[in-house]
Amino acid sequence: MTTATGAQEITYLEAISQALDEEMRQDPRVFLLGEDIGVYGGAFRITEGFQDKYGEWRVLDTPLSESAIVGAAIGAGMMGMRPVAEMQFADFISCAFDQLTEVAAKNHYRWGAAVPIVIRAPYGGGIHGGPFHSACPEAWFFHTPGLKIVAPATAYDAKGLLKAAIRDNNPVIYLEHKFLYRRIKEVLPEEEFVVPIGQAKVVREGQDLSLITYGAMVHVALEAAEILEREGIAMEVVDLRTLVPMDTDTILESVRKTSKVMVLHEDTKTGGVGAEIAARIAEQAFDALDGPIIRVAAPDTPVPYSPPLEAFFIPKVDDVLEAARGLAAY
């Protein structure tokens, strides 16, 4: 689609493809590996046409072996390549758990070997994928020193963070939200850009309370903020964009400004990223708080399939509104 000025709007999904294409064009060390990414173009068509352009070996179809995919990426990365591995769905990253937590995460610490790899993980619910095609796997890896995790919420960040991840010398888990793939789009700059890893962004300013979130929930938060504004509550929304390393400064700055804070994520609540954010705020900005730190997150269950169950499970605008009104009343 084009805008009034004639500029092309790019979806979140196309932004990911563009980042891969640009990095492959510029850097011969970059190659892709994963299941069905070549001839077929990937389960979500991110790499459609890539094999024609870059050949069978740089867009490598692998056996159904997540551990081998990540392990091979690690080996090739240590030998100077820049592999980008695709998990067909983020859920299957559990099959490669060892390679990520034991090999990739620990190599530089133990013996100084950098592991410059990107693991693309299409994640998240809202697409009726059920218990095995909807997971938010970030908490497992969030707890593992040595891994970086990014989770863009916009097409701009999807492109810029993927380019940064490919150029980074560490293992980066790139969480791309399936619900956002074709639902959001924007005009991207013509010129090249990179979004640095480790920088959160205040995506809406407000002085009454802060909401800290990432991924698809950024859009839920913004919608809620719009409604709250009409009620006279100005909610600030912080999009983390990167989960590790976390931009704690931006979080604390917002909390100090509003004195009230809510953390929102699509992942289940217990032991989730929100728990860590709440702990950091409690430790470092307790004196600034005028109310409890609230977590809005999915209940502690697997992701259910049936539409009413899934709709209940995933945090929604109403959940945020309710929590925000309660918090604002303090």
Add this chain to the structure above:
Amino acid sequence: MNTPIIERDQQGVGAVENGSGAKASLHGTKEDRMKIAKADYLQMYYYLRLTRALEDRVTVLYRQGRIAGGAYTSHGMEAISVGYAYALHADDVIAPYHRDMGAYLVRGITPGEVLAQYLGKRTGPTKGKDGNVHLGDLRRGIIAFVSHLADNLPVAAGAALAFKLRGETRVVVTNTGDGGTSRGDFHEALNFASVRKLPVVFFCNNNQYAYSTPLHLQMAIRDVAERAKAYAMPSEIVDGNDVGAVYLAAQRAIERARRGEGPTFIECKTMRMHGHSEHDSAKYVPRALLEEWKKKDPILKAERILREWGYATDSDFQAVQQRVIKEIDTALEFAERSPLPEGPEALDGVYADSEREGLA
């Protein structure tokens, strides 16, 4: 149950097709042996001795309570890692496992570095971050072992993939124990490497035990090499106590990989002569089996062959032994003199610098 494997093979069981379609012999052939130059054989003998002397010293240090963590040796299995490492070029890469001290030494890791690592010193290759044989150095073409057995096999395949992508003729050799071959990563790696004909050689040290678990409780096949058939991967079985046989088998497989013909699996039959680690008395291993394998010690075997071929005499062996003991003494002095890391150094190096160019 504990029939020595070599005898079993002599009954005609256990021989597996090798790459050329011929039956591989456990003992190598006379012609094979004549392919090894005197200087090379003597050099491998030196590494066998150095490995033995170094690990014997590790055992002593362990018993003295001077090693904070565990200690693992390749006692009686030194020929495997010396043999395969010696067959490689300088720019090739290894991904060894915990019975491969010989390979580290052949690739240029010094006994001083190893002892410093064991003693947790800052001068060890991991600066005290990791212990025992968990060490690596990409400049010397060594991918560090991770405890999780077989995890480094997909990594080795990936290193080989990098070489293939860049059109380089470098080769990767990796090794694992018989127990490690029961893990999924072993199978994922062999399958992937075979499908893509990657330049990697998979060694297996079949020392008949995985900790206390004997081979027949580890797998229902009699030869680990059988596993390779499922991946259409050529395999060989060699006498893991014969350094020359291992070296020549490695050479065949490495050259095959270099020619772009894909991976090979090499099973080395041997026996674990110490406990799983130095704390383990290994009472579960029948004494008779150990007595039997003691006679097949790889160092004795190498000496017999060197003598037979007229390559060396007993006085040469004594000279090598004196030399390695001196080297280990010096190494231990270095390790002992080296500083321990300071506590806060524990925080260093979790992440690599963000955008460093020009990795290995």
